[in-house]
Amino acid sequence: MRLIDWPMRGLQRLLGERRMAYVFLLPNLVFFSLFVFLPLIINVVFSVTGGAALFPSERPYVGGGQYAYLFDCDSFLDPGSCREDHFWRGVANTLRFTTFQVVAMVLFSLVTAVVLNMRIRGRGFFRAVYFFPVLLSPVVVALIWKWILQRDGLLNAGLTALGGQKILFFIDPGWAMFWAVFVSIWAHMGFYTLILLAGLQAIPADLYEAAEMDATPRWRAFWRITLPLLWPNLVVVIVLALIRGVQTFDEVFVLTGGGPGTATLMVVQYIYETAFSNQVQNFGLAAAASVVLGIVLFGLTLAQLAASRRRSA
Amino acid sequence: MTMRAWVSALAVVTGLLAVDVAQAQTTVRMSWYSDGNEGEVVADLLKRFEAQNKDIKIVLDQVPYKAINENLPVQLASGQGPDIARVVDLGGIARYALDLRPYLKDAAYWDANFGPFLEWMRPQGDTNSIPGFMTQLTVTGPFVNKTLFEQAGIALPGAKATWEDWAKATKDVAAKVQAPFPIAMDRSGHRFFGLAISEGAKLFDAKGEPAVIDDGFKRAAQLVYDWHKSGVMAKELWGSVSGAAYRGANDEFKNAQVVMYMSGSWQIAQFDKTVGNAFDWVAVPTPCGPAGCTAMPGGAGLVAIKTTKNPAAVARVMEYLASEPVLSEFYSRSLFVPGHIGIAAKGLDYKDASPLAKASLKVFSDQVAGLSPVAYKLQGYANNRIIFNAVISRVGQAISGETTLDEAYKRVASDVEQQIAERNKK
Numbered sequence: 001m002r003l004i005d006w007p008m009r010g011l012q013r014l015l016g017e018r019r020m021a022y023v024f025l026l027p028n029l030v031f032f033s034l035f036v037f038l039p040l041i042i043n044v045v046f047s048v049t050g051g052a053a054l055f056p057s058e059r060p061y062v063g064g065g066q067y068a069y070l071f072d073c074d075s076f077l078d079p080g081s082c083r084e085d086h087f088w089r090g091v092a093n094t095l096r097f098t099t100f101q102v103v104a105m106v107l108f109s110l111v112t113a114v115v116l117n118m119r120i121r122g123r124g125f126f127r128a129v130y131f132f133p134v135l136l137s138p139v140v141v142a143l144i145w146k147w148i149l150q151r152d153g154l155l156n157a158g159l160t161a162l163g164g165q166k167i168l169f170f171i172d173p174g175w176a177m178f179w180a181v182f183v184s185i186w187a188h189m190g191f192y193t194l195i196l197l198a199g200l201q202a203i204p205a206d207l208y209e210a211a212e213m214d215a216t217p218r219w220r221a222f223w224r225i226t227l228p229l230l231w232p233n234l235v236v237v238i239v240l241a242l243i244r245g246v247q248t249f250d251e252v253f254v255l256t257g258g259g260p261g262t263a264t265l266m267v268v269q270y271i272y273e274t275a276f277s278n279q280v281q282n283f284g285l286a287a288a289a290s291v292v293l294g295i296v297l298f299g300l301t302l303a304q305l306a307a308s309r310r311r312s313a
Numbered sequence: 314m315t316m317r318a319w320v321s322a323l324a325v326v327t328g329l330l331a332v333d334v335a336q337a338q339t340t341v342r343m344s345w346y347s348d349g350n351e352g353e354v355v356a357d358l359l360k361r362f363e364a365q366n367k368d369i370k371i372v373l374d375q376v377p378y379k380a381i382n383e384n385l386p387v388q389l390a391s392g393q394g395p396d397i398a399r400v401v402d403l404g405g406i407a408r409y410a411l412d413l414r415p416y417l418k419d420a421a422y423w424d425a426n427f428g429p430f431l432e433w434m435r436p437q438g439d440t441n442s443i444p445g446f447m448t449q450l451t452v453t454g455p456f457v458n459k460t461l462f463e464q465a466g467i468a469l470p471g472a473k474a475t476w477e478d479w480a481k482a483t484k485d486v487a488a489k490v491q492a493p494f495p496i497a498m499d500r501s502g503h504r505f506f507g508l509a510i511s512e513g514a515k516l517f518d519a520k521g522e523p524a525v526i527d528d529g530f531k532r533a534a535q536l537v538y539d540w541h542k543s544g545v546m547a548k549e550l551w552g553s554v555s556g557a558a559y560r561g562a563n564d565e566f567k568n569a570q571v572v573m574y575m576s577g578s579w580q581i582a583q584f585d586k587t588v589g590n591a592f593d594w595v596a597v598p599t600p601c602g603p604a605g606c607t608a609m610p611g612g613a614g615l616v617a618i619k620t621t622k623n624p625a626a627v628a629r630v631m632e633y634l635a636s637e638p639v640l641s642e643f644y645s646r647s648l649f650v651p652g653h654i655g656i657a658a659k660g661l662d663y664k665d666a667s668p669l670a671k672a673s674l675k676v677f678s679d680q681v682a683g684l685s686p687v688a689y690k691l692q693g694y695a696n697n698r699i700i701f702n703a704v705i706s707r708v709g710q711a712i713s714g715e716t717t718l719d720e721a722y723k724r725v726a727s728d729v730e731q732q733i734a735e736r737n738k739k
Contacts, residue, residue: 051738054390060738080716085724086556151493151549152568171548171713257554261713265555273556276383279405279698280732281390 040294046287052280059284066288087289089262090270093177097252097266098245100181105241106234109189113196114226127197131190141187142254149179149255170256173263180252180264187251188244192237199233200226232307239304246297267293339626342372344398346381346613349582351448351647355634358643362633369626378559389618396621397630399448401613404695407436410444411617416628417443423635426654433693434614445616446635447652449644452677452684453507453577453609454599455479456584458492460592461572465489469597476508476536476600480545483572493547496540497562498575500550500709502701507575507609509533510687511602516700517690523729525700526722529604534708534718541712552713557702567591577611578677582648585670596673599680607685610692612652650678657681696733703728 012020042056047066049059074081079088116127133141148154149169156166169175203226211221227234249268252258258265267289275286343359345352352375359371374395376384381400388394389409400406414420420443423431427446434444462469465486470478483495498504506514513529540546550560566574567587574580581596588594599608615634617627633639637655644651648666651657657678663671691697707721707728716724 050735052390052736054387062738080720083727168549170553173713173715257558257560258556259554259558259709259713260548260552261710261715262555263713263715269555276387277557278702278732279402279696280736281386282732282735284735 043287043290043294046283047291048284050284052282054283062284066284067292069285070288070292084285086262086265087267087270090265090267093263093265094246094248094267096177097181097184097248097264098242100177101184101245101248102238102241104181105185105189105192106238108185109192109196109237110230110234112189112193113200114222116193116197117200130193133187134190136187138187138250139254141183142251145179145183145186146255171260173260176256176260176264180256183255184245184248184251188241192241195237195240196230196233199230203229235307236304239300239307243297243300243304246293246300337368338370339368339623340370340372341397341621341623341626341630342374342395343630344374344376344381344385344395346376346378346399348378348579349647350586351582351643351649354643354646358634358639359630362630366629366633369629371630389620392620394618394620396623396627397445397615397617399613399615401611402698403433403614403616404693405698406616407434407439407444407695409619410434410436410442411619411621411624411627412442412444413617413624413628413631414441414443416625417632426637426656427635427652428654429689430612430614430652434616437695445614445631446640447612448615449579449612449647449649450610450652450657450681451577451579451612452650452680453504453575453611454677454680455597456566456574456576456580456673457595457597458566458569458572458574458592459595461486461490461492461569463593469595470600472598473601473606476511476602479573479600480536480540484543484545486572492570492572494549494562494565494571494574495545496573496575497550497565497571498537498546499562500554500558500560500705502698502704503609503611504575504577505533505537505704505708506691506701507599507607507688508536508602510607510609510685510691511599511605512536513602513604514687516687517694523694523696523700523733525704525729526726529602531718531722532602534711534721537708538711538718548712551705551709555709556706558705566594573597577608578650578674579613581666581670581673581677584673585648585667594669594673596676598676599683605685606683607688608680608683609688610681610684614652648674650674650681696729696736699729699732699736703732 011023015023045056046059048061048063049056050062050065051059053059070084070087072083073088076082076088079085079092082088112130116123116130120126146153150156151166151168155169160166167175169179207225208221211225216224247268248266249272252264252266253269253272256264258269271286271289271293274282274289345355356373359373363369363371378401381398382402385394385398385400386402386405389406394409398406413423417423423443423446427443430447430450431443435442457469459469467482467486467489470482480496486492487495506516509530510516512532513527514525514533515527515529516523516525518524537546537551541548541552550562554560561576562571562574563576563580563583565571567584569592578596584594599606615631617624617631621627634643637653640651640653641656641661643649644653644656645661645663646665648663648670651661663674666674691700694700703725707716707724708718710716711718711721
């Protein structure tokens with residue numbers, strides 16, 4: 001520490017105490033500019049250019065052409081009526097996935113957090129069990145569940161052992177979406193449970209004691225004390241789960257490959273495939289789609305910030 | 314001088330010499346994917362090259378097939394990438410390929426032995442460059458689980474049997490032996506087009522521009538669609554994933570769940586090793602349609618990359634690998650159909666192959682003579698993967714019940730048109 005003591009003191013004398021704060025912010029700002037803001041700008045540039053070249057200087061300017069192509073639909077409610085139907089199928093699937101996933105995730109996380117907050121035997125063990133999947137890579141999670149769910153997987157082995165028929169989970173659109181949501185909840189629920197558990201533990205115990213003295217039923221105490229005081233945590237959980245839902249890619253991609261057909265194709269997979277999988281790597285169209293996705297995520301992030309601010313106010 | 318001083322001096326001199334040798338060494342980087350054991354074989358051959366050529370060090374990056382198709386083009390577009398790469402999308406990579414002709418000792422050897430395949434690797438309009446050579450010539454075609462036919466007591470259809478004959482026979486076998494996959498076809502446009510061309514698909518108009526949807530194409534798509542409806546094909550390959558994702562049935566075939574597996578010659582080494590004596594498998598001639606019985610040619614080429622800083626060293630490595638004795642050994646050990654006219658003409662002794670593998674290699678080699686010119690034209694077309702990808706994506710959607718075949722036809726045509734227009738945008 002002594003080594004940097006004298007240059008710091010010198011800088012502080014030179015700049016004054018208030019400006020020193022910016023000196024500490026500068027390295028991170030440079031890092032963010034290089035690896036976050038610069039790629040963002042490049043992405044926006046790509047979204048207004050066309051062709052198959054990679055260097056912006058070699059790409060012809062097409063203005064809003066990529067966006068016009070993306071939004072060329074007879075009806076936004078029918079992806080099949082759009083010129084770029086895969087994008088809109090991805091949008092519809094992402095919305096469906098996010099809605100189911102957020103509702104179910106919040107509900108399960110809340111119930112689990114409430115139970116884990118009770119004085120039950122093996123509480124520490126159960127907390128670890130629910131948190132463990134969060135530590136796994138999404139690809140590992142998807143592979144584990146693929147082994148369980150495939151034609152000759154564990155679940156079908158169990159079903160046939162019980163005299164049932166094999167179910168081909170990945171070729172039925174309904175089942176494929178169900179398992180995509182289920183696996184995502186299984187993998188991430190522990191994280192949200194932890195946030196809610198922290199919120200539950202911050203609720204003063206004397207409120208419950210007072211309610212108990214008033215002979216308030218448990219469900220009423222939950223409704224009148226727990227939920228209102230947990231609400232800020234719940235809002236954070238909902239917004240974080242929403243952002244994660246919209247960004248979903250790796251788990252579902254490995255689990256279902258976006259199929260059957262395009263039943264579980266998510267927007268991020270569409271962007272990835274448009275940019276990298278097709279023979280003509282259509283960076284312009286992929287960039288335009290990611291700008292649209294970015295705007296949605298930006299809106300959700302603002303919502304999260306507003307919610308956090310309200311919580312701390 | 315003491316003994317210790319002598320030893321120190323010797324060590325210094327040795328060290329300096331080593332540094333000198335190391336400094337004189339040129340590093341050549343090669344990206345390589347494998348279907349079977351060819352990665353081991355080429356690594357062995359390259360070790361021999363390095364032993365004879367101390368001034369060249371070869372770094373062999375063994376990468377997955379997906380990385381070659383998806384990451385390598387982006388690397389190359391950004392001016393990065395290896396000096397040599399083993400690629401499948403020959404047309405797509407053509408603009409990044411180095412013309413080896415000025416660096417080769419004997420360009421005539423390459424023209425004579427790789428001539429027909431060089432066209433596949435050249436950019437459009439180029440009729441002279443030598444970008445690389447074929448590490449294998451592949452031919453699409455079916456493998457049949459003969460044991461399942463025997464267990465079912467059903468005779469294998471003959472050499473000129475139609476696709477419909479095979480569909481019926483395999484379905485009967487599957488029903489008797491409880492196999493879930495009567496016919497499994499790789500989820501790959503390349504595999505589909507053997508059937509489509511046999512059904513009469515012409516693919517190109519009089520000007521040579523793509524005209525994918527015609528009656529022949531529709532007949533083939535309808536067959537595949539109907540087979541999924543009737544249970545001849547299971548939805549797990551074509552109907553389970555989205556977009557241009559490839560899906561094979563290697564594991565299912567190895568586990569004796571597939572009666573007939575429509576794949577290709579590159580699988581022989583793998584099946585020879587993994588199936589072993591578990592059951593008898595045979596390659597059979599490609600089934601026939603009204604327009605013939607053609608397979609699709611293809612293969613992987615080893616291509617020199619334009620951005621290399623050491624073209625002369627790259628050319629030496631390529632010359633070594635493409636030389637007749639080395640390439641013969643490579644084909645023979647990896648059980649590949651030769652993509653070298655001279656070796657193919659002389660015939661190849663696959664010493665290490667089992668009788669089953671040898672018989673399969675013969676069947677595939679015999680198919681080469683019957684390949685349709687349309688199949689060659691499609692393989693040589695620089696934008697062929699645009700067509701392949703559009704077909705599996707859209708026909709896959711129809712198979713999974715998401716859209717109709719008629720809608721899929723329209724989408725295939727518009728996808729191909731839009732992507733080619735995007736590529737040509739300057």
